Amino acid sequence: MDAIRTEALTKHYQVGFWRPRPYLALDGLTMEVGQGEIFGFLGPNGAGKTTTLKLLMQLIYPTSGRAEILGKPVGDVGVKRRIGYLPEQPYFYDYLTAEELLQYFAAIFGYPPAERRRRAAALLDEVGIGAERRLPLRKFSKGMLQRVGIAQALINDPEVVFLDEPMSGLDPLGRREIRQLILRLRDRGCTVFFSSHVLADAETLCSRVAILANARLVAAGRLTEMFAFEVRGWELVVSGLNEDVLARAQQCRHVIRATRLAEGRYALELPLAPPPERTLAELIATGAALVSLTPIRDTLEDFFVRQVSAGGSRPRLPESA
Amino acid sequence: MRVIGHVAVNVFKESVRDKVLYNLVVFAVLLMSASYLIGELTAGQDVKIIKDLGLASISVFGLAIAVFIGIGLVWKEVEKRSIYTLLAKPMRRQEFLLGKYCGLVLTLVINVAVMTAAYYAVLAYMQAMSPPNLRASWPAPATDPALLKAIALIMLELMLVTAIAVLFSTFSSPFLSAMLTTAVWVIGHFNQDLRDYGATIPSPLAAAIARGVYYVVPNFSAFDVKLQVVHAQAVPFSYIGLTTLYGFTYIALVLVGAVIIFSRRDFK
Numbered sequence: 138m139d140a141i142r143t144e145a146l147t148k149h150y151q152v153g154f155w156r157p158r159p160y161l162a163l164d165g166l167t168m169e170v171g172q173g174e175i176f177g178f179l180g181p182n183g184a185g186k187t188t189t190l191k192l193l194m195q196l197i198y199p200t201s202g203r204a205e206i207l208g209k210p211v212g213d214v215g216v217k218r219r220i221g222y223l224p225e226q227p228y229f230y231d232y233l234t235a236e237e238l239l240q241y242f243a244a245i246f247g248y249p250p251a252e253r254r255r256r257a258a259a260l261l262d263e264v265g266i267g268a269e270r271r272l273p274l275r276k277f278s279k280g281m282l283q284r285v286g287i288a289q290a291l292i293n294d295p296e297v298v299f300l301d302e303p304m305s306g307l308d309p310l311g312r313r314e315i316r317q318l319i320l321r322l323r324d325r326g327c328t329v330f331f332s333s334h335v336l337a338d339a340e341t342l343c344s345r346v347a348i349l350a351n352a353r354l355v356a357a358g359r360l361t362e363m364f365a366f367e368v369r370g371w372e373l374v375v376s377g378l379n380e381d382v383l384a385r386a387q388q389c390r391h392v393i394r395a396t397r398l399a400e401g402r403y404a405l406e407l408p409l410a411p412p413p414e415r416t417l418a419e420l421i422a423t424g425a426a427l428v429s430l431t432p433i434r435d436t437l438e439d440f441f442v443r444q445v446s447a448g449g450s451r452p453r454l455p456e457s458a
Numbered sequence: 459m460r461v462i463g464h465v466a467v468n469v470f471k472e473s474v475r476d477k478v479l480y481n482l483v484v485f486a487v488l489l490m491s492a493s494y495l496i497g498e499l500t501a502g503q504d505v506k507i508i509k510d511l512g513l514a515s516i517s518v519f520g521l522a523i524a525v526f527i528g529i530g531l532v533w534k535e536v537e538k539r540s541i542y543t544l545l546a547k548p549m550r551r552q553e554f555l556l557g558k559y560c561g562l563v564l565t566l567v568i569n570v571a572v573m574t575a576a577y578y579a580v581l582a583y584m585q586a587m588s589p590p591n592l593r594a595s596w597p598a599p600a601t602d603p604a605l606l607k608a609i610a611l612i613m614l615e616l617m618l619v620t621a622i623a624v625l626f627s628t629f630s631s632p633f634l635s636a637m638l639t640t641a642v643w644v645i646g647h648f649n650q651d652l653r654d655y656g657a658t659i660p661s662p663l664a665a666a667i668a669r670g671v672y673y674v675v676p677n678f679s680a681f682d683v684k685l686q687v688v689h690a691q692a693v694p695f696s697y698i699g700l701t702t703l704y705g706f707t708y709i710a711l712v713l714v715g716a717v718i719i720f721s722r723r724d725f726k
Binding site: 150191194195196197198214215217218220221222223224226227228229230232233241242244245246247286289290 | 460461464465468471472475476538539540541542543544545546547548549550722724725726
């Protein structure tokens with residue numbers, strides 16, 4: 138049984154007051170997400186990521202198509218007991234404290250008072266909310282609200298968790314903590330479905346991704362299957378480089394591009410051939426010192442840009458649709 | 459029911475923290491100042507005036523809470539998007555809506571109960587301070603329990619106004635909801651006139667429209683027995699019972715309408 142399954146899921150909105158016309162927010166999305174995987178749902182702004190998540194949470198109803206979570210239709214109260222959801226830029230009751238909010242949500246799941254307190258305290262610890270947990274949420278920064286949002290999504294120890302832009306509003310430390318938290322969730326057997334336009338997060342975390350552009354799915358699959366991680370060159374960082382030597386190396390195409398860095402260092406882009414060891418040996422012989430040597434590979438970002446560009450423009454619906 | 463209870467308690471918590479209950483202090487100060495001033499200005503009529511003023515104040519303060527909180531109950535959740543996390547929890551949309559409604563009714567019950575206690579305290583003070591010969595001239599004691607009949611019907615009226623405000627708040631903005639709720643309340647107080655409108659105008663179309671409005675808009679004047687209890691006229695329990703039945707039927711119908719609209723709504 139898939140954790141999430143959609144079949145030709147489509148959503149049109151009517152936009153405009155005097156002359157309403159249909160707007161295609163999601164067009165025939167078909168995908169499956171297996172249990173226990175971290176699934177990245179990627180796409181530029183306005184691609185339909187949040188629309189999909191709202192359809193899965195039944196905050197909006199589909200124009201056509203269907204969606205299932207853990208083998209049951211979305212909206213089923215039994216399924217809602219087994220899932221968690223973090224909306225994009227979450228807002229909570231600002232008159233409550235973080236502790237009270239989590240205890241309120243735990244009460245809705247039917248946990249007894251002692252268990253509500255225990256879960257709220259453990260989750261706030263896990264997302265790094267300390268003494269602030271007793272302050273009203275109106276005093277929280279955006280990043281802290283995001284952490285509370287992640288904590289509330291996990292209050293029922295969910296089997297599937299949906300995170301809409303989970304890294305939004307977080308500082309680098311916060312992003313790292315949330316990445317680690319997502320990996321811990323996967324290790325516990327939880328399926329994590331997260332939408333993002335930050336590709337580095339997806340590349341680090343996801344076993345599979347789907348890319349949405351202009352309301353349509355343009356690519357889906359394992360990262361390793363979707364594009365080859367082949368080495369297409371090398372980045373060599375050296376210090377103490379003689380500029381005449383560099384000019385000669387560029388002339389005979391042993392160096393494609395050279396970028397001057399701080400403190401007299403250079404970043405050099407080398408081709409696949411000749412092997413980098415040869416160029417490096419030549420440079421060292423003239424007094425340069427090695428700082429680092431890194432392979433240059435195709436990134437998810439390169440793949441993403443190609444797919445989104447090839448996706449074309451958003452399909453237009455006839456006025457009568 | 460459990461989920462409805464949790465949502466309701468949260469609404470009550472919100473009204474307490476948003477300092478809605480401060481109106482009780484205003485009410486108490488108003489009633490005590492009025493009783494002092496009226497006592498200075500009138501001879502013998504002051505208890506009747508305070509009875510009248512107190513009931514009117516309970517009604518107006520309650521109405522203000524019912525309309526101004528009721529219209530924002532659902533709208534605020536949708537506008538601020540707090541509804542997204544809540545509806546993803548194991549609850550049905552109707553449970554959310556009924557929880558919101560019950561929470562505001564709970565706030566109103568507590569408000570009306572405290573206002574009633576303050577009202578009776580002022581009346582008891584006036585009774586204790588009045589000479590026996592003056593008390594003997596009153597048609598009913600100052601702390602007449604019959605006043606509770608009027609307060610019970612005010613509470614029922616507030617519950618109906620709240621249901622109407624919640625209905626409008628499921629699909630319109632707070633401003634429009636406030637206008638519509640107030641309009642229904644005002645028309646509802648002239649409901650009897652609408653019924654008899656046909657006899658006074660020649661146009662059968664206008665008479666039919668007035669009659670249609672008469673059947674759709676609740677008859678709010680049925681909940682108003684303030685004049686009768688202040689003047690110690692009998693209000694039979696059968697009347698209270700039938701009006702209660704009428705009120706609850708209307709509340710149920712309005713809430714069913716609100717649930718139908720809310721259940722089909724897209725939260726874009």
